[in-house]
Amino acid sequence: MHDITRLIGGVKRYQNVFVQREFKSKRNTVACVVLEGKLRVLKWFAPAFKNGLLNEYQVLKQGSSSLNMPHPYEVDMENSVLILGFIDGENLCDLINNEDVSFGEKQRLMVLLADWFAGFHRFFRGNEGFRIHGDSVLRNFLFSDRIWGVDFEDSRRGKPVEDVAGVCASILSSDPMFTTEKFLLCKTFVESYVRLVDWKVEDVGEETAYKLLEKIQWRPEHEKVLKTYAEVIREQGLPVGLL
Incomplete structure (x- = not known):
C-alpha cells in the first residue's frame, strides 16, 4: 500500500486534504479525510488493482441513489483515486x-x-x-x-x-x-x-x-x-x- 502522505504532498489536488484516520485494507490505501470542508473517504488504488477503480466507480454511480452504498463524488483516473461519501457506522x-x-x-x-x-x-x-x-x-x-x-x-x-x-x-x-x-x-x-x-x-x-x-x-x-x-x-x- 502507498503512504498517503505521498499523494497529499505530491499532487496539487490533494494538498489541502486533512487525514482523520486510515482504514485497514489488504490492497489499497483508504482513509477518512476532510476535503474542501467535507468528510469524505479517499481510496487510493495500488497499481495492481487500478482496474478495480473504474469498476467500483461504475457500480456506485449506478446504484448509490437507490441502494445503501456510498456516493462517488470524484474519480481521478490519472492518480488512481476515488473520493466517496463517508458513512458513520x-x-x-x-x-x-x-x-x-x-x-x-x-x-x-x-x-x-x-x-x-x-x-x-x-x-x-x-x-x-x-x-x-x-x-x-x-x-x-x-x-x-x-x-x-x-x-x-x-x-x-x-x-x-x-x-x-x-x-x-x-x-x-x-x-x-x-x-x-x-x-x-x-x-x-x-x-x-x-x-x-x-x-x-x-x-x-x-x-x-x-x-x-x-x-x-x-x-x-x-x-x-x-x-x-x-x-x-x-x-x-x-x-x-x-x-
Missing part, C-alpha cells in the same frame, strides 16, 4: 463478533444484511444475469441505522449464491471460529435471503466450502481448521455446528 464484523452484542441483535443484523443483498441482486439483475458484490465479507459492511455495503472493486457478473456463501464463510471463519452461534447466524442469513428473492438459491454448502478454502491463501496459519470444516460442510451442509 460500525463495522459489521466487529458487531457480529462482539460478545456484548446479544444473539437476538446479531440475528436482526443478519436479516438486515439478507435484505441488503436481496435488494442489490434485484437492482443489478439484467438480461445477462446478476451482478454480485464479489467480496462479500463482513468487513465490507457497515451498520448505522441500516446496513451499508462498501468496497465494490471486485463486483462482477456471477451467481447470487456466491455472495451468500461469501457471507457465510466470513461469519464462520471470523474469531471466534465455527461456533454454534455462528452456524445459527448463517442459518438466519440464508433463510432470510431465500424468503426475500424469487430466484433459486442452490448449493450454498458447496459454495461456502469453496469460499473457506479460498481463505487459506490469506490465512495459512488456519489451513487445517479451514480445510476440516470445508470438507464437513461440503458433505453435510451448513448446520454441522448444530449436530
Whole structure:
C-alpha cells in the first residue's frame, strides 16, 4: 500500500486534504479525510488493482441513489483515486463478533444484511444475469441505522449464491471460529435471503466450502481448521455446528 502522505504532498489536488484516520485494507490505501470542508473517504488504488477503480466507480454511480452504498463524488483516473461519501457506522464484523452484542441483535443484523443483498441482486439483475458484490465479507459492511455495503472493486457478473456463501464463510471463519452461534447466524442469513428473492438459491454448502478454502491463501496459519470444516460442510451442509 502507498503512504498517503505521498499523494497529499505530491499532487496539487490533494494538498489541502486533512487525514482523520486510515482504514485497514489488504490492497489499497483508504482513509477518512476532510476535503474542501467535507468528510469524505479517499481510496487510493495500488497499481495492481487500478482496474478495480473504474469498476467500483461504475457500480456506485449506478446504484448509490437507490441502494445503501456510498456516493462517488470524484474519480481521478490519472492518480488512481476515488473520493466517496463517508458513512458513520460500525463495522459489521466487529458487531457480529462482539460478545456484548446479544444473539437476538446479531440475528436482526443478519436479516438486515439478507435484505441488503436481496435488494442489490434485484437492482443489478439484467438480461445477462446478476451482478454480485464479489467480496462479500463482513468487513465490507457497515451498520448505522441500516446496513451499508462498501468496497465494490471486485463486483462482477456471477451467481447470487456466491455472495451468500461469501457471507457465510466470513461469519464462520471470523474469531471466534465455527461456533454454534455462528452456524445459527448463517442459518438466519440464508433463510432470510431465500424468503426475500424469487430466484433459486442452490448449493450454498458447496459454495461456502469453496469460499473457506479460498481463505487459506490469506490465512495459512488456519489451513487445517479451514480445510476440516470445508470438507464437513461440503458433505453435510451448513448446520454441522448444530449436530
